[in-house]
Amino acid sequence: MTLLSGSRVVVLADHLADFAGSMLARLGAEVVLAGASELTAPRAAAWHKGMTRSAAPLAELLDGADVLLDDRRTDARKGIDALAAGYSRLVHVVVTGWPEGQGTRPVTDLTLMAQSGLMTVIGTPDRPPLRLPGEQAYALTAIQTATAALMGLRARRMTGSGQRIAVSALQSAALANYREAVMYEHTGRIGHRQGNMLVRGKSGVRQIWPCADGYVTWSIIDNPGMMRALVRVMQAEDAAGELAEIDWDAILVADTDQAVIERWQGVVEAFFVRHDRQTLAQWSLEHGWGLSPIMRLSEVPDSPQMQARGMFEDGLPGPLFAVHPGGAA
């Protein structure tokens, strides 16, 4: 990808900015990793992909650079603000755990996720809160850091000058929680862990279903067309039972008695377990069910969609997105 061809970026990485530098490299920028805290080999392969390491003095690297990603998760490099200020066109992106001006504190991906309000709704009520897999607070912060750098470049075209941009990891993680704070403020409701149930209103629906060779995700929702599309195939397979008689336009899931939903879900489960993921996924694609097979992590890189889109390079995620100079393929 050559979208950022000609741009030069210097990165000081301490978990918050590593992937940001890699993103800019994948977009075509020349990215130099001038310093990084220790990562395991697999994490370095993932988060440092595309960057070139350099031990040259920082002042030398900044000469002619467009962007400095300055990761201060644990500490700031001595004198760096003054050094960066000496380059008037430099976009200096400073990344901290806590927002600048709100004190400093030691943070990791786990403690940031805890503060995001997301962990409290992940998992089951009988066990501790869970994080999302991987290092999501770090990844979210990195994408916001790349965004800030690109906006800084855009602003530079307007003003002719670089500037200092402060990015907060705490805010980046909290911004991912689009539901819990606003629900509390406007309804007083506080979300808790519900396992694989999606609870809306007075009832909950299943999200995960076993099938013949694994699992699929699908839910009974207020989408009559989708529900009819599923039931039509179930009827053809002689598996619809009482679902064939339901007027889906007259149903509001949130207002339906839980016992009734459980009964309907029993019919659906009996149908799903008779078929494998590929069959169910193909029906979903053809008929618009909104059902998806749950891929095992190891199956993803070689899946037909990833292969067709050229998403993986040497077993690792490669291009960030597709670009079609001539329109969608």
Add this chain to the structure above:
Amino acid sequence: MTTGALTGLKVADFSWVGAGPRSTKDLADNGATVVKIESRRRLDLGRRSPPFAGGDRRNHDASVFFAQTNTSKKSVTINLGDPRGVEVAKRLVAWSDVVVENFGPGYMDRIGLDWATLQQVRPGIILASVSVAGRSGPLAGFRGYGNSAAAYSGHCDMTGWPGSDPHMPPFAYGDVVAPMMLTVAILSALEQRDRTGEGCHVDVSQIEAMVHVAGDLFAEMPQEKPANSDPVMAPHGVYPCAGEEAWIAIACEDDAQWWALCGVLGAGDLSGRWPDAAARHTAGEELDAALSVLTTAQDRDALEASLVAAGVPAGAVLDGKGLSEHPALNAAGHFVTVDHPVIGAAKMPAPPYTFSATPGTVGPSPCLGADNAEVFAEVGLTETEIAALTEEGVLA
């Protein structure tokens, strides 16, 4: 000082619900003029999403979900099912630098706003699409939701406790990370256009965005769900505190932090029992159980303060109330109180970055069609034409 890093950028935003609008919010909060193209005949489902100010679910301007996803934008109404509406939409395309859409597969082509037409109408245009699986490949026609991306990307497989079924959290994480990637795509495409004069079609897939944020997992390829554990740090978990649903996350990156943790907990015997990370990793559940015994009677917030003061990464596990009232987030301006004509004064999330020279501003979301007169005049329609097209249901 210039307001907004993206001042002067014009965006014709055909997107709806979450995956597109969260990206165009990024642009609008930073100074871009974003015109949201809506229809009274096919309301943005975000306008029907709770919570509603005053509980008024029938008022399409009362959704706080919609409000926080569409800050700082303008709204016009166009019936894209009418060819005359499509002609008006083309005027907006001609006015814009960027077109954003997240319609179902093939919709833009069917209404005559395909990529080739967009380029004719506005040479150098950038078309930004976001969908579950992308606009190419065998799943290009797939209709799904944010959860579909979790399923296809391996996230669902890796979420949960070891040995348990796949787990799907009750929020669509794909609707969070894909729009972030879309913003990056748009900004980098603009950078190329500024350099070469050429536009392009950037095509963001929710599945792929989810794959990227799990890059470390693809590199490690664990055989089991990692849950709260970490390949390097130990302890690295969530521990109970006094009271109902009171939990604290603790992570020790090195031995010094471990010793500090034991000091705060008054557990010097543990520091000698498991002196290094290798020993603590081997201890696994035994270590977590020992720490849980020590934390379970402690006040969560007091323990968090003590650990942070001792240099140990620790964080209370917050719920929606804790997040809403977070002192550092509120002091940093993460939530901005915005006046909305229907909702009233309400807190809206701001971008997580602060520009020293071009600060952004978070404004209210638009009421449906609130900017029809201004925007349609700007693209060259006369008052008489606007009135007639409105009367005939074209601008509705």
